[in-house]
Amino acid sequence: MPPAKNTGRSRASKRSAQPRQKDYLAERTYKRLREKIYTGGYRPGEHLKEEVLVEEFGASRSVIRQALTFLTAEGLLIDRPKIGKFLAEFTEELIAKLVPIRIALEQLAVREAIPNLTDSDVRELRAIAEELQKPQESLADQDALDVALHRKIWSLTGNDELEKLLIRVVGPFHIVSNGTLASPYYRRNAAAISVQQVLLEREKHAAGHQPIVDALCRRDPDAAAKAMAAHIAANYEAPDEDFSKSVGGFLKKYLHPR
Numbered sequence: 001m002p003p004a005k006n007t008g009r010s011r012a013s014k015r016s017a018q019p020r021q022k023d024y025l026a027e028r029t030y031k032r033l034r035e036k037i038y039t040g041g042y043r044p045g046e047h048l049k050e051e052v053l054v055e056e057f058g059a060s061r062s063v064i065r066q067a068l069t070f071l072t073a074e075g076l077l078i079d080r081p082k083i084g085k086f087l088a089e090f091t092e093e094l095i096a097k098l099v100p101i102r103i104a105l106e107q108l109a110v111r112e113a114i115p116n117l118t119d120s121d122v123r124e125l126r127a128i129a130e131e132l133q134k135p136q137e138s139l140a141d142q143d144a145l146d147v148a149l150h151r152k153i154w155s156l157t158g159n160d161e162l163e164k165l166l167i168r169v170v171g172p173f174h175i176v177s178n179g180t181l182a183s184p185y186y187r188r189n190a191a192a193i194s195v196q197q198v199l200l201e202r203e204k205h206a207a208g209h210q211p212i213v214d215a216l217c218r219r220d221p222d223a224a225a226k227a228m229a230a231h232i233a234a235n236y237e238a239p240d241e242d243f244s245k246s247v248g249g250f251l252k253k254y255l256h257p258r
Contacts, residue, residue, distance in 0.1 A: 023066075029059045030067035037076055037087060038143070038174040044089040048077065075168050076175070090172040102169050103232050106150070107225040109166065110212065113156035114219050121156060122217045125149065129213040133203045143174070149209055153216070207234030 033053070042048065053064045068085045071077045077085045128149045132142065150170070154163045203209060207230050215224035 025059060025063045026066035026070070029057050029063055030070045032057060033067050034071060034074075034076065034171075037071070038171075040175070042087045044087055046087045047083070048085045048087060050084070073168075074171050076171050088172070090176050095172060095176055098169055098172060099232065102166075102173065103229045105162065105166050105169060106153075106228045106232060109153050109157050109159075109162060110216060110224040110228055111221045112159055112162070113153050114216060114221050114224065116156045116158060117216065117219065121152075125152060125213045125216060128152065129209050132209050146209070147174070149213075153212075207231050 036042065048068065050061055050064050050068070053059075053068075054061055057064065059067075068077060072079050072085060076088055078088050079085055128145055132145050132149070150166075154166050157163065209231065211227035212224060212231055215221075215227050
């Protein structure tokens with residue numbers, strides 16, 4: 001005779017599984033939505049309506065609401081009471097304010113990461129840096145590798161609070177400098193050279209990721225911090241782009257106040 005079914009435990013198991021499933025769906029939807037935001041899929045200031053997102057992502061309203069809450073906490077969305085969520089608009093001055101903050105946080109990250117580096121971590125960092133220099137990479141692949149390298153460094157710190165701060169500060173950089181770099185929604189443009197070429201060219205000189213990785217792998221915190229600062233600032237030093245010049249002017253105020 002088969003054992004009697006424990007229906008009470010079975011029902012409890014189903015109830016406990018439901019929140020986990022919902023959390024998983026919210027996390028997955030949040031990542032998909034964030035990716036679309038990063039790559040310029042929405043206009044700055046656009047109203048992200050729940051009912052539209054339900055159709056677009058095939059998720060329930062509660063899952064969409066939770067994903068939007070995550071993105072609001074990251075500063076990518078603005079909450080307007082009784083109206084809804086809107087994509088934040090990132091101006092030249094805001095980016096300029098964030099540059100020195102990002103540099104300070106990223107420098108702290110490389111310093112905290114170095115004591116935790118293993119041989120396996122060194123191989124992974126070197127592999128990502130090598131991939132970043134390959135000309136066949138698409139813009140999406142290039143962006144994913146960029147994110148992967150920085151997040152690998154953040155994870156090596158073992159500092160969850162630092163990682164949370166970096167996620168919030170770095171988000172606007174991806175929105176402005178990647179998907180919307182060639183978008184009419186922002187003044188920055190690259191008429192003579194494609195976005196992909198800009199990114200690949202950066203990887204060939206001292207402002208790319210390779211100097212950061214080299215310094216990390218030889219466990220030199222001062223060199224790693226210096227390379228990180230050069231890497232972040234390099235995006236706003238190109239003289240032929242209006243956006244870069246605007247940010248450069250603001251940076252004089254925020255990096256070198258009188």
